[in-house]
Amino acid sequence: MFSKHGSCSLSNVFRRGIGRPQLHRFHGANNVNVSPSISVNVETEGRGIELYDPEGRKHMIHSIWLRERTNNAEKIHAESRQRLFDVSDYVSSDGDIASGSRISDVSLTGSDLSVEYADGSSDCFDLKCILAELQDPNTLPTFISGKRGAFPMSLSTPKPHLWGSDLSGHFSIDMATHEHDEIVNSQGKMADFLNDLFRYGTALVKGTPTDRDVYERFLLKFGLLRDTNWGKWFQVMATSNKADSESDDGVSVADAAFTNLGIPFHTDGPYNRNPLQHQLLQCIKQSKQGGESQLSDGFAAARALQLHYPKQFDILTKTKLRFRYYDDNVDMFTVRPMIVTDDGGAINSVYYSGRVDASPSFENIEKATEFYYAKKLFTEHINEATRQISFKLEENDMLIFDNCRVLHGRSAFQDVEKEKQTASNPVESPSEKDHTTNNQVVDGVKLDSVSRFLRGCYMDSIDIRLRKYNRVLSATSRSYSTTTARVGFVQLDECTENDMEIISDLYSTATTGEKLAERSLALLKMLGSGSIDNPCHVDDGHLGANVDLLEHGLQTATRAFRDGQEDEVVVAALLHDIGELLSPSNHGEFAASLLRPFVSPKVSWMLQHHEVFQMYYYNHKMNPPGDRNIREVYKGTEDGKSTCAGVTVPGESYQFTVDFCEKYDQKSFDPNYSSM
Known part of the structure; x- marks a missing residue:
């Protein structure tokens, strides 16, 4: 019995001295199982190979496709991992495969797939990498993975969990809540946070720093800040119902968000030709009454519409709306459908804003009527109770959401004058008292002069950082004893940065607690x-x-x-x-x-x-x-x-x-x- 307790104690003790954070497993391309039942044959005319995978599926692999993935040192630049040839060199003038590029023989030894070409050259591939690409169309080919012998990296983000009882099921913000101090100090926790963001469309981080410089350094760990017509930063606050505020760059703006009014579900900035991908709202001060954040899953609403009203869904994917915003400094305009799908028909983006959209001129009354009915049905699905959540941000909370998926709004809240009147009420409960330091100034704003203050910004390229963190997880999940990753040097003074990255990754994997x-x-x-x-x-x-x-x-x-x-x-x-x-x-x-x-x-x-x-x-x-x-x-x-x-x-x-x-x-x- 002691072996069980001893193993647990050993692991706990050994973890204490591990310099690198312990990373969770990531189900990536390296988990492909190479079965002995796999078979390969040369295609009749040598134009490629026939490969039967472990599930018995047949794959026809073109010889030039294999040439593209060569790891031959004479064909690939050692540092950049870029090709030193053009694949068109292997195509004949009549459009067929050049005779020298046809395959003369193929063999499989363990996980090594050896290919010989008619011109006498040869390649040896890791079959696990080939299978990973065949099984996931979003997998990055090995030859551009950044290091020799590395496993291919899937570019896919987590499958969306669609909110709603009729789809993926229940969602609450607690399912995607993380702690700043854990995220900032652990690549594994950071990856968990970002995977939740892409899975659920939103995430909440508690305990973020108020100091803007420190806060910005944290944000840059997982994305890039986006400059917009509001500036790089904007302030969501109000002292009254007057819709008038100013951005950090002195841009005068007029928007209902800068009042204490309730705001219905909407997409921010659909008039931007390059969509605003992710929005972040950091709570600096929260109102005592009202001001709840409200979110609805636009992807779930669109999917429900597609399932129950396919005709109306089709109308909204084909009808291009005109989105416009203008003030004294800008005039922004673009045209796009309310629901955007990719080439395969999957829902890609949702742009929903009754404040800044305009429907097109329809060729007849019937088509206009059909469009407005489709929009009404979509709106009903957006407002469906199980597809939305409502919660109140606490001070130093940071809410982030995919602006092209999750629609956001808020409930109304008291203006500062009414809050001051409420504060003097002797029956006010202790939990409602304002603990904000009097006369505290944040980003040039006196907090006692506003009832609610959120610091806002937009971010791009978060998917890039997600892939980076998942790549680290994928590397550390490999089995050290069976990995095919190998360095290129035979003397240590010949090693490259890529070589040391391989060694570092595998050393980290081999020395976990x-x-x-x-x-x-x-x-x-x-x-x-x-x-x-x-x-x-x-x-x-x-x-x-x-x-x-x-x-x-x-x-x-x-x-x-x-x-x-x-x-x-x-x-x-x-x-x-x-x-x-x-x-x-x-x-x-x-x-x-x-x-x-x-x-x-x-x-x-x-x-x-x-x-x-x-x-x-x-x-x-x-x-x-x-x-x-x-x-x-x-x-x-x-x-x-x-x-x-x-x-x-x-x-x-x-x-x-x-x-x-x-x-x-x-x-x-x-x-x-x-x-x-």
Whole structure:
């Protein structure tokens, strides 16, 4: 039983010293299973190969398609991974495949797909990479993956979870809520946040910094800020119902968002020719009453319309609306459908705004009537209760949403004068009191002069950063022992940055807490007696004692565990003699060196010196007799500390080692003791 607890404790202890954050697995192209049932044959005329995948599906792969993916050092630039040839060189003047590019032979050895061409050249491909591309059309070809031997990277973002009881199901903002301090310090947590954003269309981050420079540095970790007609930053606030405010660049604007009125669901800036992709709203001050954020899943509404009213859905995808916004400084205009689909018919974007759109001139009354009916049905689906959420932002919350998918609005809130009147009401509940510091100024705004203040901006290129973080996760999820990634150098002074990226990725994968724990347990098991469950063992693990070194370690750790010691002490007890038959003259230092990055100085010191402290129990019985009190050379001085080999040792380490040996180590040679 101890092996289960021990493995968990080992993993927890080893994680403490890992310099890189522990990253979650990402289901990517590297998880393709290469089955022995795969078969490959040359196509009759040598124009390609026939490949049958593990599911029995037949794929016809063109010879030039394979040429494009060559990893031949003479064909690919080592640093940029760009081709040094043009694929048109392999096409004959009559439009067919050039004779030299036809395939003469193909073979499969393990995961290596070897291809020979008629001109005498050849290529060797990792079949897992080929299958990844065949199974996912959005997978990035290996040859432009940025490093030699890397797995292909899928460009797909997570499949949208469509809100609504009739589609993917329930959604609440709690399902996509994250903590700023976790995201900013962990690539894995950052990837979780971004994957949630693309899956649900929105996410919430709590505890974001108020200081704008610090906040901006955080945002730049996952996207690029977008300059708009509002400036790079805009302020959503109001002191009254007057729709008048100013951006950070001094641009005078007039928009209902800058009042305390309720705002219906809408898309921001549909008049931008280059759509505003993601909107961020950071809560600096929240109103006491009202001001709830409201979101509706436009993709879900469009999909429901497509399922239940396909004709009306088709009308909205083909009718191009005119979107316009103008003020004293700009006049922005574009034309696009309310619902945009991609070439495959999948919903790509939704642009819904009753404030700035204009329907086209219809050729007859009937078509106009059909359009307005279709728009009404779409509006009903947008407002359907299970397709929307409402919640109130708290101070330092950051809400982000896909502006081309999620429609947003808000409830009305009190203006500052009414809030001041409410604040003087003696029956106001404590939870409603304004804790904002009087006269505090943020971004040039006196917070006590406004009832609600959100700092806003737009961001692009978040999908680029998502792929970056997922690439890191994909690299760390690979099996170190089976990966085909290889560097190009044979001498270290020939290595490139790409080579070191491969090594760094694989080293990170190979040195997780779990893997270090697995290897330590494997080494410990070698010190036990041979059995079916433990075929790898040493023949002399007993050293004349009634228990072998494995059982001795288990007993020592069990005693420490049952005595209520912390994980690091239990793990140290388990592994304290792991080097006994590898480095007998200093096996204590062996164990200390193994665990020093992961345990406290006291525990490390105990491991290093426990073999000397154990002499207290037997040294005087040796022939000739030795000094059983030799441990006292490490005893602390009057101030509780001593210096040994140039290292200052806390006084507690001495007594801790005495107690460890007395209570756990010297007692653990009992064949009748029940270890875990």
